[in-house]
Amino acid sequence: MLSIRHLNKTYSGPRSRLMLRDINLAVAPGEYVAIMGESGVGKSTLLNLIAGLDLPDGGSIAFDGTELTTLDDTARTLLRRDRMGFVFQAFHLLPHLTVMRNIMLPLALSGAEPDKSSKLTGEMLEAVGITALAAAYPRELSGGEMQRVAIARALVHRPKLVLADEPTGNLDTDSARQVLRVLREQIMRSAGAGILVTHSPAAAATTDRVYVLTADGLHPQLAG
Numbered sequence: 001m002l003s004i005r006h007l008n009k010t011y012s013g014p015r016s017r018l019m020l021r022d023i024n025l026a027v028a029p030g031e032y033v034a035i036m037g038e039s040g041v042g043k044s045t046l047l048n049l050i051a052g053l054d055l056p057d058g059g060s061i062a063f064d065g066t067e068l069t070t071l072d073d074t075a076r077t078l079l080r081r082d083r084m085g086f087v088f089q090a091f092h093l094l095p096h097l098t099v100m101r102n103i104m105l106p107l108a109l110s111g112a113e114p115d116k117s118s119k120l121t122g123e124m125l126e127a128v129g130i131t132a133l134a135a136a137y138p139r140e141l142s143g144g145e146m147q148r149v150a151i152a153r154a155l156v157h158r159p160k161l162v163l164a165d166e167p168t169g170n171l172d173t174d175s176a177r178q179v180l181r182v183l184r185e186q187i188m189r190s191a192g193a194g195i196l197v198t199h200s201p202a203a204a205a206t207t208d209r210v211y212v213l214t215a216d217g218l219h220p221q222l223a224g
């Protein structure tokens, strides 16, 4: 599903430094992995590279049979839109759209038929337990509810890979627990793969494998 080999990334400019050094990672279909690491170590940078939002300085990123680094901007945008889903710490819902419209958005953007869109959106609302909120606007929701909307939106088009960047960073313990349960359930249900970036050992423990990103690279977390 995803195979990262010898990935390097340096940000140029006055504060230039090697951000990601020789990163290697393989994620198979149906696998859900966590990436932990100190603030500023490059976790979001790594997710951006996997998402094709930015290009590495060296190494390869093979996703679903395609080498991302050989694609142009348009091809990477289409691949990201059609085969990936994103969940962010700050939710990133569109405030002027209802819950239902927010979830439907990825389908609308990829030109899905309205009937099919409605059906898939209804299924996702139910799957994440927010059917009663379909007509509400984001400002009317709690943080945990907003994140469940964001999870529904990330998965509604059945992506091959879900990338979640500190999705519980703004949530209280109970909401975080619920969001993590829903996220895991939905990734498993879609038979896709998932990468969870988190500071929280409890969050990381909801995944199958945990990696730690340091200045030296990405390493499997030692047991215990």
Ligand SMILES: Nc1ncnc2c1ncn2[C@@H]1O[C@H](COP(=O)(O)OP(=O)(O)O)[C@@H](O)[C@H]1O
Binding pocket: 011, 012, 013, 019, 037, 038, 039, 040, 041, 042, 043, 044, 045, 046
């Ligand atoms: N576009 C950019 N240009 C230069 N430096 C950047 C850019 N984006 C992030 N950085 C720097 O790279 C480092 C890692 O950022 P980030 O990947 O967001 O870390 P993390 O998600 O692990 O906290 C930070 O020091 C940040 O300031």
Ligand SMILES: [Mg+2]
Binding pocket: 043, 044, 045, 165
């Ligand atoms: Mg980050």
